[in-house]
Amino acid sequence: MTFLLAHLSDPHIGPLPKIPMAHLLNKRLTGAMNWHSSRANIHNMDVLERIIADIHAHKPDHIALTGDLVNIGYPPEFPQAARLLTPLGDAEQVSIIPGNHDAYVGESLSAMARAFRPFMLGDDGAGGAPEGPFPPFPYLRLRGKVALIGANSGVPTPPFFANGRLGEAQRARLAHLLDSTRKAGLFRVLMIHHPPLRKGARFGRGLDDALHFEHLIAQHGAELVLHGHNHRFSHMETRGPDGVVPVIGVASASAVPGTPHHLAEYNLMSLDFKTRTIHIERRGITSHRSDVEKIAELKINLG
Ligand SMILES: [Fe+2]
Numbered sequence: 001m002t003f004l005l006a007h008l009s010d011p012h013i014g015p016l017p018k019i020p021m022a023h024l025l026n027k028r029l030t031g032a033m034n035w036h037s038s039r040a041n042i043h044n045m046d047v048l049e050r051i052i053a054d055i056h057a058h059k060p061d062h063i064a065l066t067g068d069l070v071n072i073g074y075p076p077e078f079p080q081a082a083r084l085l086t087p088l089g090d091a092e093q094v095s096i097i098p099g100n101h102d103a104y105v106g107e108s109l110s111a112m113a114r115a116f117r118p119f120m121l122g123d124d125g126a127g128g129a130p131e132g133p134f135p136p137f138p139y140l141r142l143r144g145k146v147a148l149i150g151a152n153s154g155v156p157t158p159p160f161f162a163n164g165r166l167g168e169a170q171r172a173r174l175a176h177l178l179d180s181t182r183k184a185g186l187f188r189v190l191m192i193h194h195p196p197l198r199k200g201a202r203f204g205r206g207l208d209d210a211l212h213f214e215h216l217i218a219q220h221g222a223e224l225v226l227h228g229h230n231h232r233f234s235h236m237e238t239r240g241p242d243g244v245v246p247v248i249g250v251a252s253a254s255a256v257p258g259t260p261h262h263l264a265e266y267n268l269m270s271l272d273f274k275t276r277t278i279h280i281e282r283r284g285i286t287s288h289r290s291d292v293e294k295i296a297e298l299k300i301n302l303g
Contacts, residue, residue, distance in 0.1 A: 001274045003146050005189065006060040008051065008266040009228025010068040010099065010252040012043040013081040019074055026105050030159045031072035039071060041256075045084060047264045047285060048254040052087050054283060054292035058268055062143050063089055066228040066250070067099025067154065067193035069116070073108025078115035091118035095141055095148050099193040099228060100162050103154030120150065137170055138190075140177050145273050146189055147181035149174070149222075153194040153207055162229075164194035165208040171216055178220035182242075187273055188222045194229050195249055197236055201229065214238055217245055223302060224248065224271070224278060231255060231262050233282055235298065243303035246278065257287055265295060276302040 016035050024032060055063060065088070070077035088094050096119035102112045113120065122139030137152035151174060153164035166174070174190075181188050194200070194207040197214060207213060217225070221240030225247040234249035251265035265284030272279070282295040 001145075001272065003062070003144055003187070003271045003273070004058065004060045005146070005269045005271060006055045006058070006063045006266055007066065007226050007248070007250050007269060008055070008063070008253040009066040009193075009250045010231055011048050011065075011081070011085070011254045012039060012068055012071050012101065012252065013045065013048070013077070013084050013254070014040060014043055014071060016040070016071060017074065017076040017080065023074060027156070027159045028072045028074060028105060031101075031104060035071050042262065043252065043254040044256045044264075045254065047256055048084065049087070050285070050292055051253045051264055051266055055088075055266060055268075060268065062146070062148065063094045064148065064189070064191050064226055065094060065096045065119075066191050066226055067097050068101040068228060068252075069096070069099070069112070071101055073102055073104025073111070075107065075111035078111050082115045091121065094119055095150055095191065096120055097137075097150040097191050097193060098152050098154040100154045100157065100164055103152075103156055105156050108156070109152075109154065122150075136173070138174050138177060140181070142186070145185075145187050146271065147177075147184075147186040149177055149181070149188060149190045151190065151192045153192050153196075160204070162205045163208055164206075164229075166192070166213065167209070171209065171212055175216060175220050178216075178222060182221060187224075187271055189224045189226060189271075190222045191226050193227060195227050195234070195236070195247070196225060197238055197247060200227075200236065200247075200249075205229070221245060223276075224269075226250070228252075233265060233267075244300075246300050246302075248280065251284065257285075278302070
């Protein structure tokens, strides 16, 4: 009665395509400068390839990718990201949500949806609409006894800000989905890019409606919340009606050594429905040339 879930995030797939100046006269200008001055050296696509190969070597039942697939939300970045992520698997096996870099400016999310719609589509066909107001997140996908709920916290923000927001409509639908899946006795895994608790990120990088989110979970619960954004592993907790709700952040899946706290990792999580425990194995690299290996492990009892 276990389900093996691999969680990766923030691959920031590059290199950045050539961008006409007209497309840089907005937040992208600072984002592109940032890419060339630092991100290009931090995010390494060979490392991402090795992480994906290691994920598949463990034959997970499902894979969750929690956003920041690209860097400045420029439309040609998304097909390039889709090509590099092809080895990850098909839409039946992989669930994706956007991050703030995928929602960088107004046109970004529609471009993401054109490349990744099947991976952001709920079982009812809702989610990932290619055009128009970006779609009815959160989506719900059922895989065995697991309910995967994908929310979107990516919104365009001013330069130098990386905050996110769920908004009232998504929170209302989340409440409904969390209730119905709880009644059905499912193991609820909620995916959101931003660390969703108030203490989750420093000023200008967090979830604007984190307090609302905490209230939502206190009332409706979840068995596991997964996020990215901070490019490092983190384990926080909040309370739901049935007990503790773990909130787990994962490092970037493409980061190379040179920045001590930002090495590529992913989490391999074994969900045990019977004992209500989650075993997490952090797997990643420890140097440029190292294999992907076990970094640490922990066990969480949901009570
Ligand atoms: Fe990121």
